[in-house]
Amino acid sequence: MRFDPVSNPYTPGAGQAPPLLTGRDDELARFDATLSRLTRGRPAQCPLVVGLRGVGKTVLLNEFARRAVARDWVVVDHELTATGDLFATTTRLVRDAVLQVAPPGAWRAAGQRVGALLRSIEVSYELAGLSVGVARSEEADARASMDMARDLTELLVSLGEAARDHGRGVALLFDELQFASTAPLGALVTALHKVAQRELPVTLVAAGLPQTRGVLAEAASYAERMFAPVEVGPLSDADAKRALAEPAEREGVQYDEGALLRAVAFTEGYPYFLQVFGDHVWRYAAGTPVAAEDAERIAPLVRDSLDRGFFVFRTDRLPVAQRRYLRAMAELRGSEVSSGDIATQLGMRSSAQAGQTRDALIRKGLIYSPRLGRAAFTVPQFDDYLRRHFELERHEPRARRPSDAARDR
Numbered sequence: 001m002r003f004d005p006v007s008n009p010y011t012p013g014a015g016q017a018p019p020l021l022t023g024r025d026d027e028l029a030r031f032d033a034t035l036s037r038l039t040r041g042r043p044a045q046c047p048l049v050v051g052l053r054g055v056g057k058t059v060l061l062n063e064f065a066r067r068a069v070a071r072d073w074v075v076v077d078h079e080l081t082a083t084g085d086l087f088a089t090t091t092r093l094v095r096d097a098v099l100q101v102a103p104p105g106a107w108r109a110a111g112q113r114v115g116a117l118l119r120s121i122e123v124s125y126e127l128a129g130l131s132v133g134v135a136r137s138e139e140a141d142a143r144a145s146m147d148m149a150r151d152l153t154e155l156l157v158s159l160g161e162a163a164r165d166h167g168r169g170v171a172l173l174f175d176e177l178q179f180a181s182t183a184p185l186g187a188l189v190t191a192l193h194k195v196a197q198r199e200l201p202v203t204l205v206a207a208g209l210p211q212t213r214g215v216l217a218e219a220a221s222y223a224e225r226m227f228a229p230v231e232v233g234p235l236s237d238a239d240a241k242r243a244l245a246e247p248a249e250r251e252g253v254q255y256d257e258g259a260l261l262r263a264v265a266f267t268e269g270y271p272y273f274l275q276v277f278g279d280h281v282w283r284y285a286a287g288t289p290v291a292a293e294d295a296e297r298i299a300p301l302v303r304d305s306l307d308r309g310f311f312v313f314r315t316d317r318l319p320v321a322q323r324r325y326l327r328a329m330a331e332l333r334g335s336e337v338s339s340g341d342i343a344t345q346l347g348m349r350s351s352a353q354a355g356q357t358r359d360a361l362i363r364k365g366l367i368y369s370p371r372l373g374r375a376a377f378t379v380p381q382f383d384d385y386l387r388r389h390f391e392l393e394r395h396e397p398r399a400r401r402p403s404d405a406a407r408d409r
């Protein structure tokens with residue numbers, strides 16, 4: 001007997017709400033408290049969801065948004081990309097937000113001020129030969145010379161006053177914040193700092209890879225204190241089992257304990273892997289209850305699907321130097337490894353020789369530095385994938401050619 005594909009409850013994907021949001025109760029309770037504080041005009045740090053790829057950051061951010069909307073907050077959101085212009089994006093979000101706070105006809109002084117500021121920013125963009133909303137990194141650089149911090153501060157303070165006039169709160173949601181460039185992010189943090197001092201009901205809710213904290217620290221010296229990290233990791237064994245079993249049970253399908261144990265061991269509790277596992281069980285199990293043998297037989301299919309769908313596109317267009325770096329890193333095993341050991345593994349004399357390659361990989365979001373001189377993968381089980389798919393090459397030290405630098409970018 002095969003299960004009905006129409007009632008498959010699992011949600012392998014990006015940002016897709018799972019059938020059961022397991023293991024995030026504390027994070028949600030903390031967020032509810034943050035909203036309550038801000039609503040009462042009390043200061044609260046901006047929530048910053050950090051975690052590895054596929055751990056459920058976007059899903060949590062979306063749930064935060066849902067809860068804010070349920071309290072009549074205005075929520076505007078954006079997913080950053082490596083080439084996006086954070087300043088232009090923020091002005092666009094402010095425009096969307098102020099229109100949701102109240103229609104222009106009902107704006108009081110603060111609302112009018114937001115409208116006027118947005119117009120003048122658009123004019124200064126045009127004078128500089130730029131256009132708000134067209135995302136290009138050169139524009140971000142050019143904009144850095146203009147006074148972004150002043151503009152964003154005036155904008156967010158006026159937006160906050162407008163929101164307060166109408167008894168609303170505003171949450172700006174940013175996903176993939178690790179891609180923010182320093183100058184506009186610094187300006188945004190400055191603006192939020194002012195908003196917090198004035199106790200206005202505007203907050204930033206963000207998510208990103210672990211390097212986001214470093215990106216923020218670089219943007220403003222006091223940024224660490226303005227954000228409350230919400231660290232999301234793999235689910236506990238009990239939560240991982242529930243994530244698989246409960247949605248199936250609602251459709252009349254049971255799991256044997258042995259099957260659950262196999263799935264938890266395979267996925268290590270990582271939410272995306274769990275959803276892919278569940279999806280494969282739904283498609284390939286012999287019937288209910290799902291037995292340990294089913295899980296055993298299905299695991300290689302899940303492995304293959306993850307290899308082809310989740311891992312491969314992270315390596316397939318990578319410059320050779322970067323792929324070698326990752327492969328050397330995988331060889332060392334361990335949740336974090338020393339940059340010096342990676343360099344040795346690559347046949348280099350010092351970690352500085354691989355510095356550009358390492359920085360490029362951090363910028364691309366493939367690795368991060370948990371502390372000085374250490375490196376770790378942002379993708380769970382990536383080391384295993386690399387070891388299975390790439391031969392370890394040993395290299396003699398050699399001089400860099402100019403073409404290498406071009407390839408590393």
Ligand SMILES: Nc1ncnc2c1ncn2[C@@H]1O[C@H](COP(=O)(O)OP(=O)(O)OP(=O)(O)O)[C@@H](O)[C@H]1O
Nearest residue numbers: 013014015018022053054055056057058059271272
């Ligand atoms: N708490 C949870 N319980 C069960 N499944 C979850 C949970 N959180 C997320 N998922 C599932 O995990 C997958 C990944 O979630 P999500 O896209 O939010 O991860 P992410 O951390 O944003 O990943 P990325 O860094 O790649 O953007 C989705 O398929 C989602 O349905």
Ligand SMILES: [Mg+2]
Nearest residue numbers: 015057058175
């Ligand atoms: Mg995400």
